[in-house]
Amino acid sequence: MQYQISNQPVAGVQASCIVVTLDQSGKLSDAANAIDQASGGFIQARIDARDIEGKTAQTLLLPAVAGIGAERVLLVGTGKETLKSADAVKILNAIASATSGYSGNVALALAHLATDTLPAAWWAEQIAQAYGNALYKYTETKGKKDDAAEKRQPDSLTWLGDDVSAAFSKGEAIALGVAYAKELGNLPPNICTPSYLAAEAVKLGAAGALDVTILDEEELEKLGAGAFVSVAKGSSExxxxxxxxxxxxADKNAAPHMILGKGITFDTGGISLKPGLNMDEMKYDMCGAASVLGTMKALLELKPAINVIGMITSAENMPAGHASKPGDVVTTLSGKTVEILNTDAEGRLVLCDAMTYGINNFKPASLVDIATLTGACMAALGRVNSGLFTTDETLAGELQNAAAYSGDKVWRLPLEDDYQELLDSNFADMANIGGPLAGATTAACFLSRFTEGTPWAHLDIAGTAWNSGGKAKGSTGRPVPLLVNYLLAK
Structure with a gap:
């Protein structure tokens, strides 16, 4: 999609649709008022008829009106109070949803909504992402595709106001990364295997400035990554x-910032088999990996002056005669031993060896892992916030700031030493679960033992990586917006 900036009078703008606003008191924005006057009071008549009340994200589409250049007018409510970011995003999503099916140009008279807290650049960045979300549609494994319907979408967006081109570019890059992460998450597990993810990384590398290395299961076993192998060996993949x-x-040797994604492309639970209900959703257990690929795609578009290592640790967790059993003890790449009490706590096993490999080989300035790790985090935070765990206050602040700006929310959960004893084992250096209580925290405690002094944070996205049930079911692409904003601030 193309993005344009214009300062021409609103009534004369040529567009398939122009978007203007009113608040809940019925007050029209200056742009809406200009169109109302040029059309002989057409908008005010609709307000007087109570066709729209101006509630937050309420919309009313009006047909072509004599006296203005646009073919349609979308009237959007902004509510009755100063807009918070969550309400602003609702407004932008409503605009994108209402206009994403129109070809031609959509003009946006929204500059008056900018504030010190939500500047014009933020609005432009978020509207680009809103259109990305509105236009994304999964079709890869559907037999019948309506090509004509897919092609019907805006050719361009015109921002009526000051130049926000850089913000549009950033928002579009993030939208591309989110769509990529969604697509990977939504693919069925017989297609999106560890080998598929590896091939996708190679494609990204070929298309941009990425150096890609793939380590296979045999190589990792030779290296001594016993925790990773204990999970991967149960599958034929x-x-x-x-x-x-x-x-x-500029300094290619500067310490990189590392992001590490859990990529369990299907999780049966292994020998500790999960219940059958909704097990199909365990294809989403690789959404941490998808978010890393989506973030790297966005970085290739934006080309920031930073060094980044994107890592994915990927396997299937399957029951088999040669799969790990509860009670097995394995030796990690770090040399620490783990008693596997539950084979469904596999994510931390593949992540810990990847953390050791990444820290030993790249000496990162920081490490953030992203994982659909625990149902306990989902139970605590639902589908609104991702769980944030870290003892590094600087890193916590950076991630919280990126979350607040992007709207990709996180909530910090405890990571205190008092929880570590729950991982005690009589037969190994640690167990891979800590019992029925504080499951999200004990999972983070387990990972913390492999950080080797590196500034580290853990994002548990079990509740935010996908939506369940009905038409809403599908990958969300989170936390790509958070990760991109976090890395761009480095």
Whole structure:
């Protein structure tokens, strides 16, 4: 999609649709008032008829009106109070949903909504993402495709106001990354295997400035990554560890910032088998990996002057005669031993060896892992906030700031030493679960033992990576917006 900036009089703007606003008191924005006057009071007549009340994100589509250049007018409510970011996003999503099916140009008279808290650049960035969400549609494994319907979408967006071109570019890059992460998450697990994710990383590398390395299961076993292998060996699909190196900084040797995604492309629970109900959704257990690929895609579009390592640790967790059993003890790449009390706590096993590999080989300035790790986090935070765990206050602040700006929310959960004893084992250095209480925290405690002093944070996205049930079912692409904003601030 193309993005344009214009300062021409609103009534004369040529567009398939122009978007203007009113608040809940019925007050029209200056742009809406200009159109109302040029059309002989057409908008005010609709307000007087109570066709629209101006509630937050309420919309009313009006047909072509004599006296204005646009073919349609979308009237959007902004509510009755100063807009918070969550309400602003609702408004932008409503606009994108209402106009994404029109070809031609959509003009946006929204500059008056900008504030010190939500500047014009923020609005432009978010509207680009809103259109990305509105236009995304999964079709890959559907037999009948309506090509004509897919092609019907805006050719361009015109922002009526000051130049926000850079913000549009950033928002579009994030939207591309989100759509990519959604697509990977939504693919069925017989297609999106560890080998598929590895091939996607190679494609990204070929298309942009990425150096990609793939370590297979056999290599990792030789290296001593016993925790990873304990998960991967139960499947006929070979496990992979994927490393993507982006070097955008002037100093190519500057310590990189690492993001590491859990990529369990299907999780049966292994020998500790999950219940059958909704098990199909365990294809989403690789959404951490998808978010890393989506973030790297966005970085290739934006080309920031930083060094980033994107890592994915990927396997299937399956029951088999040679799969790990509860009670097994395995030796991690770090040399620490783990008693596997539950084979369904596999994500931390593949992540810990990847953390050790990444820290030993790249000496990162920071490490953030992203994982659909625990149902306990979902139970605590639902589908609104991702769980944030770290003892590094600087890193916590950076991630919280990125979350607040992007609207990709996080909530910080405890990571205190008092919880570590729940992982005690009589037969190994630690167990892979800590019992029925504080499950999200004990999972983070487990990972913390493999950080080796590196500034580290853990994002548990079990509740936010996908939506369940009905028409809403599907990957969300989170936390790509959070990760991109976090890395761009480095």
């Amino acid at each position: 070979p496990g992979k560890m994927i490393v993507m190196k982006y070097q955008g900084a």
